[in-house]
Amino acid sequence: MTESFLHSHRFKNDPLGKFFSLALGAHILLAMIAYIISFVFNFQFFESKNKNAEIIQSAVRVDVVGMPKFTVQELKNLDPATTSKGQKADSAPAKAEVESKSDVEFKSTEKKIKLSSLFSSLSNRPVEKAKKIKKKGSVLSAKELNSLALEGNKVSEGQSLVGDSLKGAQGAYIEYVSSMPSYVRPYWKLPSYLLNKELKARIRVFVSQSGRIIKTEIYESSGVPEFDKRALEALKKTGSFPAPDKSIWTRLTSGDVILGFPL
Amino acid sequence: MFKLITVVFLIFGLNAFSQEDAVTIVAVGEAEQEKDALVFSKFKEDAKYKGEEGSKVKELETLLMEDFKFYRHLFEVKEERPAYTASPNFEDDSIKSRYLITMKTYEQENALWGEFKVYDVVNKRLAGTVNDKIWTSNIRKFGHSVANRLYKSITGNESIFNTKIVFISDRTSRKDDSRKEVYIMDFDGEKKQRITFKNSLILSPAISPDNKSLLFTSIESRWQKSKDGRPRKVQNLNLYLYDLVTRKQKVISSTEGINSGAIFSADGQDIYLTLSNLKNADIYKMNLKTGKKHRITTHFLDDVDPHINEDGSMMTFLSGRSGKAMIYTMDPSKAEKDVKRISYVGRFNAAPRFSPDGKEIVFSSWVDNRFDIYKIDSTGNNLVRLTKDFGSNEEPWFSPDGQFIVFTSQRVISSKKAEQDIYIMNRDGEIIKKLTNNYGKTFTPRWSNF
Numbered sequence: 001m002t003e004s005f006l007h008s009h010r011f012k013n014d015p016l017g018k019f020f021s022l023a024l025g026a027h028i029l030l031a032m033i034a035y036i037i038s039f040v041f042n043f044q045f046f047e048s049k050n051k052n053a054e055i056i057q058s059a060v061r062v063d064v065v066g067m068p069k070f071t072v073q074e075l076k077n078l079d080p081a082t083t084s085k086g087q088k089a090d091s092a093p094a095k096a097e098v099e100s101k102s103d104v105e106f107k108s109t110e111k112k113i114k115l116s117s118l119f120s121s122l123s124n125r126p127v128e129k130a131k132k133i134k135k136k137g138s139v140l141s142a143k144e145l146n147s148l149a150l151e152g153n154k155v156s157e158g159q160s161l162v163g164d165s166l167k168g169a170q171g172a173y174i175e176y177v178s179s180m181p182s183y184v185r186p187y188w189k190l191p192s193y194l195l196n197k198e199l200k201a202r203i204r205v206f207v208s209q210s211g212r213i214i215k216t217e218i219y220e221s222s223g224v225p226e227f228d229k230r231a232l233e234a235l236k237k238t239g240s241f242p243a244p245d246k247s248i249w250t251r252l253t254s255g256d257v258i259l260g261f262p263l
Numbered sequence: 264m265f266k267l268i269t270v271v272f273l274i275f276g277l278n279a280f281s282q283e284d285a286v287t288i289v290a291v292g293e294a295e296q297e298k299d300a301l302v303f304s305k306f307k308e309d310a311k312y313k314g315e316e317g318s319k320v321k322e323l324e325t326l327l328m329e330d331f332k333f334y335r336h337l338f339e340v341k342e343e344r345p346a347y348t349a350s351p352n353f354e355d356d357s358i359k360s361r362y363l364i365t366m367k368t369y370e371q372e373n374a375l376w377g378e379f380k381v382y383d384v385v386n387k388r389l390a391g392t393v394n395d396k397i398w399t400s401n402i403r404k405f406g407h408s409v410a411n412r413l414y415k416s417i418t419g420n421e422s423i424f425n426t427k428i429v430f431i432s433d434r435t436s437r438k439d440d441s442r443k444e445v446y447i448m449d450f451d452g453e454k455k456q457r458i459t460f461k462n463s464l465i466l467s468p469a470i471s472p473d474n475k476s477l478l479f480t481s482i483e484s485r486w487q488k489s490k491d492g493r494p495r496k497v498q499n500l501n502l503y504l505y506d507l508v509t510r511k512q513k514v515i516s517s518t519e520g521i522n523s524g525a526i527f528s529a530d531g532q533d534i535y536l537t538l539s540n541l542k543n544a545d546i547y548k549m550n551l552k553t554g555k556k557h558r559i560t561t562h563f564l565d566d567v568d569p570h571i572n573e574d575g576s577m578m579t580f581l582s583g584r585s586g587k588a589m590i591y592t593m594d595p596s597k598a599e600k601d602v603k604r605i606s607y608v609g610r611f612n613a614a615p616r617f618s619p620d621g622k623e624i625v626f627s628s629w630v631d632n633r634f635d636i637y638k639i640d641s642t643g644n645n646l647v648r649l650t651k652d653f654g655s656n657e658e659p660w661f662s663p664d665g666q667f668i669v670f671t672s673q674r675v676i677s678s679k680k681a682e683q684d685i686y687i688m689n690r691d692g693e694i695i696k697k698l699t700n701n702y703g704k705t706f707t708p709r710w711s712n713f
Contacts, residue, residue, distance in 0.1 A: 067646070
């Protein structure tokens, strides 16, 4: 009798139960420890806010088959507008080639429609390209990136790394956004005292249907106001990108694109 | 209790919400350095000049501007100059630069003084002042020293303005008597001076970390008994240590064959050199006090041309172990420790040299029937070309601040005549200045330390 009384009394004082609250406390403690460890040792227990963010860097495949032909000076003096045009001109016949090849394949198997629909469904899936280029923990150093930006030893621009998945709206979108840095880069300049400081700012851009930059906002600040200002200035000076394809208007106008300075 | 749960849910919940953001992050890449505009004011001359003082001040004025133009990748030195002012108005349109340097001369205790002030215009502050008695007897040295102090107050780093370059020239050669001697000049090619008077062929000079001694190899003849018992004259490459202060020299290594390509260790206590007394060339470490030698490379094919990074933890050298002359790095603390091949291309690579921070290696490579200069990371990545269509370019060497590279460039004029001069380029391959002209054929420039 007294026992049950005590029991009910305890219940009254402690509605969740002693053991339950203890267990909950222990779990919270564990979660907090894990959270702290993930901070200290940079473990990825809790994925950061970039989980759904797809990261695109201009990929340059370098096959070292001989000494480089162009000097650093020559590469620097390449006009970014003409090179990007050149790349586009180059990439068009390459695409045609891929398509004609697949035509031959389809004819022989006579499964053209099925396969192409399969591919188009594939193309709607998030592109794996970004994963290929950027792996966790293997962030390119500023220097490596610099040399990439210089486009030294360039053999081919890696936009067709995943081939068929670049078809359709997703392909057009990837192609469009990967061409964006080449328009911003000529205006992306820093004074000596802000260089090599390993700073990083990310700016969200809203692009109009005509390609004009309508709005920019800081998505991730570098912590140094002048650095952020310089990144915003580079975009202001860029003014506009080429007019995007109708199929990707919504993604561009809704600010899906974030430009990383430098990453 | 419920409050605690709510707080915990809030903390982790916020994270969950931000994950729903589906965005594309596009890397723009590393920024280019923006050049800082720099303007010198006109000289305010408050002193009455005696003798040559007037012309010396003019020389000083030109020298300061010329010095800063070497760093043209950092500064744009403006030609239009505002008048001197003791308290500059930073909003003034005539300044419109990142930095302003004001200059004036005045008389104090019967001597000529100079006052130089550098202002950070953007942050509206005085960045540094140089106030010194002007050494009219050595105006160039004074000017470089002022320029260095001004540069330092802007960037916080030492400049190349007080440095010198040691090189070899054959200008004392006679018709059938080829001679090569060591010379020294200021970083800008001025004030050339002969150092050695050996009347022999001198190769590969190297300056000690304290800039006080010099190593070089001299090709000399000696008598040796041949197989038939008769004495025969043979040539040997002997290594000398030269004291730049007392001007005394001594042979420190004269084993049979090559004693060459010597460089100082990071602390100046040891040297690394190539010896060929065991028939194939190998790299040795030698203590300057005891003279003891340790073999560092032991491969049966040739290893030559060592160069050490600033803290002495890594050595780069040229080796034929792959069948071609390729660049390697290793830890020089033990024989054959952590040998790593760096270059995989090029028909013949030569003279690998570290940048002062040890992160890059600059070297020359034989392409299209001539040498050109290339740069590669010490890890073997990022191979870039620096020179092209500029004659045959060899013997690169970094400046002590890592911003410039000095090298030789050869132009063939006829089948019998070729010119070879020393040039400076910045680290991106932009040619800055020709340092020698009609000074014989010049070889192996080596930049002094700070």
